[in-house]
Amino acid sequence: MSLEDVRAAFQETISDLQSQIKELKCDKEDLRADKDGLKADVARRKDELQVAMSEMLRLNNELQAMVAQNEELGKENKEFKEKNAVTRSSRSTQTDEVARSTMAEDRPTSEGIVLEHTAATNIQTGPAESELDVKSPSGQNIPHALTTDGKVRPSGLSLSDCAGQSSAECPTHRERQTILRQARLKPSLLGNEGDLAKLPPRVINETEAESAAAALEAFFLPEQDLASRLEDIPSVADPTPASYVPVSRDFLSRQYGGSHCHSVQYIKADQNPCGNSTRAFAFPRPDLNPHMPVVVGQSGVVIGNHCDKAIDQSRTSLFSASGIAKIYVGEYVWERGEGMSAVVFRGQPDKVKGNWAAEVLGEKRSIGDSQASQRARIALRKAGLLPQDTLALEKEMVRQELERIKMGGGHPVEHRDIVEAFERGEEVVPVTRLRFLSYDTTLAEDIKTKFEANEGSRRRSKRKSATTSRKGGTSIRMNPGTPVTPGPEMRSVAIAHFDPESYSVSVGPTARMVPESQKKEERGEVPTVEGDGYLAYATDDHDRQLIWTP
Known part of the structure; x- marks a missing residue:
């Protein structure tokens, strides 16, 4: 190796060492800076620890003071109870003495x-x-x-x-309880045809509506709000119906077709007694809609989406429901009006608002299109995705959220989120106005005719199929006038299965004519046998049965 090569190698080594020295200097400066930062951080932590320690000491002193105060209050309370017990005992003794002296006199x-x-x-x-x-x-x-x-x-x-x-x-x-019970529509109030005097009026008083809503867990509207929604509807003069027959949903379904499991029953054209056109029967529930019409000629409102499908019909036959009894009250037009304001919603009972939130979430029943859209918008607002710059973009986002909800997904939303959205007025509870149009006497008479025919057929079927033997009992059929003597083969039978409208029943320790004896004499019926504690009989127009009971 030549001298030049050695010199070049040494120079390269020296340059490498110099670069390493520079790097070490930089690392040293970084370490010094880190050390200064750590010192500052430690100092800050010390200050925070001192502040925390002083705060802990202060809280500890306050806690000790509160414990001492609580002990003093406990002692005072104990002394008060002891004094009260002594006073009560003395008063009770005096009262007993007065009571004994009073009871000794003439009561x-x-x-x-x-x-x-x-x-x-x-x-x-x-x-x-x-x-x-x-x-x-x-x-x-x-x-x-x-x-x-x-x-x-x-x-x-x-x-x-x-x-x-x-x-x-x-x-x-x-009497007060009877009056309060009559404030709700019941089949027992619908005794005679056309007896509208016994039917309760629509609840529009604010106090009564609030109490009804609290009892029935339904939305209510203040008196002024309800009156303003119905002020442009003219009153109907003399709306007395031709017939007033309470019927069941099952009866209407069998006679006119359609499902009896939904709030709206659609009638085909060939089943419509008033013409060759389709028809819809609507059955909103009065317990969920205290402001709905309950008698002929009234107009009212339906709150929520409890019968929203009826809005698709320009004319709907409205039935007021009370339990299983449904009464036709006329033809109505469903008009979607202004929704419930945020102020009115905030005034609703907490349980009503909670039930509505559960309905919007689809927990109480299958969620409808309107509730699903409200849920989608509330969920998107909670996630910060609404509002958007354009209305078209908002609609598209709501549509996508609806698809996710239908698939069981969607953004998370809770009951409290639903209630707060309606309390702020971001969403409103829909209010639909029911405007009275007319009373279809043809439909009412057709319902009455079919109901009477059905009742007659049912009673005849009961008379034919009625049996007088239950639980191993024995019955004897005989012609009128044939006497029968009690014997050991006679056993106890049940007679509760007899229809009181079709039969007359008598039973007692000794056979006697019941208060319906006048009816028996008018029908030509005479009891055949009388005995001590044995006779019980049931009769109709075609046959006579004697039932022996021990």
């Missing part, structure tokens, strides 16, 4: 004196002081108050309610 006379004294005191002191703290001999308060005439005021009535009424006018608790 009717003492009661009359108390009532007279109570009435006189109430007249002098006025209604504000007429509530008396009456105690029983055991010392317990009686939860009643006496009116000025000495009568017990029914619970739920204020003294002002009874002040202007006599004892005969002031309703009892049972």
Whole structure:
């Protein structure tokens, strides 16, 4: 190797060493900077730790003070209970002594004196002081108050309610409950045809609507809101129907076709008694719609989507439902109006809002198109994907979300999100107006005719198929007038299966004519046998059965 080669090799080595030295210097500077940063971070952590320690000491002192205060309050409460127990014991002893002395006297006379004294005191002191703290001999308060005439005021009535009424006018608790029960449409109120006086009016009073909504878990509208929605609908003069027959959904389905499991029943043209055209029967539930029409001639509103398919029909036959009884109330036009405002929604009971949220989520029943769209928009807003720049883009995003919901997916949304969206007014509960159009007497008469024919056929079938032997019992069929003597072969039988409208039943320790004896005599029916504790019979127009019971 020549000298030049050695020199070049040394120079290359020196340059490598110099570059390494530079790198080490840079690393040293970086380490120094990291060290300074760590020192600053440690100092900051120390300051935070000192602040936390001081805060912990302060909280500990406050906790000790609260514990000491709680102990003092506990001691005071214990002393108060002991004093109260002593006072109560002394009062109870005095009350028992007074009760024993009172019970020793004549009870009717003492009661009359108390009532007279109570009435006189109430007249002098006025209604504000007429509530008396009456105690029983055991010392317990009686939860009643006496009116000025000495009568017990029914619970739920204020003294002002009874002040202007006599004892005969002031309703009892049972009468009040009867009046409240009659506020709901029931089949028992539909006794005679055309008896509209017994039917309850539509609930439009705000207080009554709120109480009904709380009891029935249904949406309600304030009185002014409801009146403004119906103010342009003219009143109907003399809407008395030709017939008023309560029928069941099963009966309507068998007679006119269509499904009885949906809120709208579609009638084919060949089943329509009023012409060769299709028809729709709508059955909104009054318990979910307290403002819907319940009698002929009324107009009302349906809240929510409980019968939204009926809106597709320009004319719908409306049936007011009460349990299994459905009553035709006329032809109505369904008009989608302004939805429920956020203020009105916030005033609804919490349970009603929770039920609506469950319905929008599809938990209470299969989700409809309207509820699904609302759920999709609420979920997209929660995810921050709405609103968008253009309406077309928003519609496309909602459509895609609907597809995901139908497949069981979609963005997550909870009950609270649904309720808050409606409370803010981002979504509204739909309100549909039901405008009375006319009363189809042809349909009403057809329903009445088919119902009477069906009832007659059912009763004849019952009379033919009725059996008088149940649970191993024995019956004897005989011609009218043939006597039968009780014997050991006679056994006990059940007679509860007889239709009281088709048969007359008599049973007793000794056979006697029942209060329907006048009907029996008019039909030419005479009991054949009488015996001690054996006779029970059922008769119809065609056959006579004697049933012996021990």
